[in-house]
Amino acid sequence: MAGAMTLGAGLLLAPSAAASEASPQGCPPDVWYKVVSSGASYEAIGSTAGKYNASSTSAILRYDLTTTKSKQTTWSAELGGSVDFGVGQVEAKTKYDVTKATTSGKTVSNTLNVPGKSYGYTTPKIERRKFTIEKYQDTANCDARFLGNMGSLGGITAYPFFSECTAKGACTPKP
Template sequence: MRAKIKHAVYATTTAAALTFGSLAISPGTATASEVRPQACDVFTFYTVNPYGKTKFKSRGPVVGKYNSSASSSWLNMSVKTTKSRSTTWVGEAGGSLDWGIVKIEAKTSYEVSKKVSSGVTVTNRMRVDAKKRGFTQPGVLYRKFEIEKHRQNGNCSTTSLKSWYMNGIVAKLHFAECQTKRPSCKPKP
């Protein structure tokens, strides 16, 4: 009789252990419908993308000088600027120019000038071949930028909210140059 009771106790203990074990394991397994999506903080952020090539815009007239020597020489050509140039929004404005410039400079390696004035004398030191005329023209280089506002959503996806475009002055003094044996040529940046 003792053997039967002992066997019944072992059987009950084993069954209880297996049942308890299966209960301990089952909360850890979840079906696909019970998996919750990952949660992210919701916030807005900006990206800046430069695109296209830089564009030259003149700041003054073309000036030239003749190299009469028998070898190439460095010639200094001075010119007074006659045009001012500014960084501008393209299409719909995105706020103040300062706001856009700060975004560009924070997100890219470019430095953007807000404005360059006219009435300034600038000098280009240009190497001109023997018996040729060298011509130069002062200007600025513009680069186009897209400033885009995004939102990170609670499900970790992102949504593009709005875009602005800015023509930024990335070089406030750049010289276009050419040289020729003819009376003139068109300077190229």
């Protein structure tokens, strides 16, 4: 009878938590990065070349230019990381491919349609975009907490890029 009482007493205990009182699931404290772009700038990597089309009809002028400057993708670290880290984040999270470095002494070619009795000018350039890599962490209630900037990447996003202009007089290739 004592055994039956012990078994019966165990059945009378209330469960410690009710099924309807489920706790919120929460989020793991994952760390992630966001890439913010702040526009483009252009830098010459060679001399401007130009010709006058003396004909009365338009003509295609070809320019073979040698690059005179080498350029590097830059990284300014705040919380750490490297150029490779910044390039990897930008390429993974944006539509841009980043060139780490250009070389001088490379011959690049461009053709330009120049109207008759006009000048045509071209300049080889790079396009550089600034990207800020922001670091975040998910909190227990699934909000994002800003941890700081990993750094800024001055990425070369177009190489070579040709600026051109045509006009009746001298002009400056843009952008």
